[in-house]
Amino acid sequence: MSTHLGSAAAEARRTNARWGILAMLFIATTINYADRATMSMAGKDMSAALGLSSVQMGYIMSAFAWSYVLAQLPMGTMLDKHGSRKVYFWGLLLWSVFTMAQGLVGFLTGGAAVALLFGLRLAVGAAEAPCFPGNARLTSAWFPKQERGFASAIFNSSQYFATAAFAPLMGFIVHTFGWEAVFYIIGALGVVLAAVWGKFIFPPRLHPGVNQAELDYIREGGALVDLDYAASEAKPKTVDTMKCIKELLASRMLLGVYMFQFCINILTYFFLTWFPIYLVKERGMSILKAGFVASLPALCGFAGALLGGWLSDQMLKRGYSLTVARKTPIVIGMFLAMSMLACEYVDSNALVIFFMSLAFFGKGVGSLGWAIVSDTSPKEAGGISGSLFNTFGNSAGIVTPIVIGYLVQASGGSFNSALVFVGLSAAVALFMMLVFVGRIERVELKKSLVAQNA
Secondary structure: HHHHHHHHHHHHHOOHHHHHHHHHHHHHHHHHHHHHHHHHHHHHHHHHHHOOOOOHHHHHHHHHHHHEEEEHOOOOOEEEOOOOOOOOHHHHHHHHHHHHHHHHHHHOHHHHHHHHHHHHHHHHHHHOOOOHHHHHHHHHHHHHHHHHHHHHHHHHHHHHHHHHHHHHHHHHHHHOHHHHHHHHHHHHHHHHHHHHHOOOOOOOHOOOOHHHHHHHHHHOOOOOOOOOOOOOOOOOEEEEEHHHHHHHHOOHHHHHHHHHHHHHHHHHHHHHHHHHHHHHHHOOHHHHHHHHHHHHHHHHHHHHHHHHHHHHHHOOOOOOOHHHHHHHHHHHHHHHHHHHHHHHHOHHHHHHHHHHHHHHHHHHHHHHHHHHHHHOOOOOHHHHHHHHHHHHHHHHHHHHHHHHHHHHHOOOOOOHHHHHHHHHHHHHHHHHHHHHHHOOOOOOHHHHHEOOOO
């Protein structure tokens, strides 16, 4: 009896600083995705003002992903070397400034405007590269295994919340103030957030709001509490980046997870780039209405992401293996995501939005890739592994806008073949997770790859 009461008292005294960290990650990632989506909301008016074709818009919208992908591994190395707090701050500040600068394109014309716009999208992509690997590292450091699925789902769900919250706002801004204003306003929000970042984000053992009870709880649950702790008694370790990448890619499990993320991100980038344009051009909606309608699938994706993370952690707590707990929501989600193919056979706008919402709900349920990365990445190379995962995943950001641009142009402006392309990507993602990825477990690097610094 007394032992039980003592345990309950200790539980009551435990702080919950980790949830404050997660709230900051959610807000930062929401701003991250809002910045990415500015182009899709401004796209129709911008393309008309600058005289851009569908193919040209496809290339411009893909510019973000080119630099985002190329910067992943360098930024992952920087995260492992300098820590998430510092690298993330500079990324947040810079991507916000570059977003604001895109509004300046409206003062130029012709090739100069296109070149500046393309260059700024490249700059935004490079600056945003530390965001998700940094999220994964901070989640690994702050959350025990039995809470990590939900925690990862929270920051990952921000991509849906950003669209739900900001698409109507950005549609209103474009409609009322012009397309340039959306870049100024959304970028300024990120600058403000960067100003308060350092007051909230710390490694677990340096955070002023964490007590020993919480620290013991997360450490005993498998959190890597010393991941960014510079004052640790253990000497820092480094890895040979290229040899590490080679070993990570040699893992069939990790390679399958990386390829899964490429497929699922085809859906993500369709909604981030072409979906509002599809609503305006093919479904005949105004940009203001498209902004509100685009928020409906995003809300469903947000709900799906929270449900998928919660379900995974509940299965883990009830004794299911990590493999079963992570894969089950993914399988359910990908089957639901394929419902997008039904849009080929309906004419009603209401039914189109229903199937899009169902597909995005399923995509949210199955978006557990970052939880799996936190579960499986070598502790000495969490940044590199997360960046490699993000490199594969966001290669879809290069491919998707361009492929859809060509498909739309080749079909005389119809989006039918584009929707088939996006819907079938969910089927390939399901195949990768069911057939290619085996048991989910943490990868250990070969000792020869880990060097102890003097």
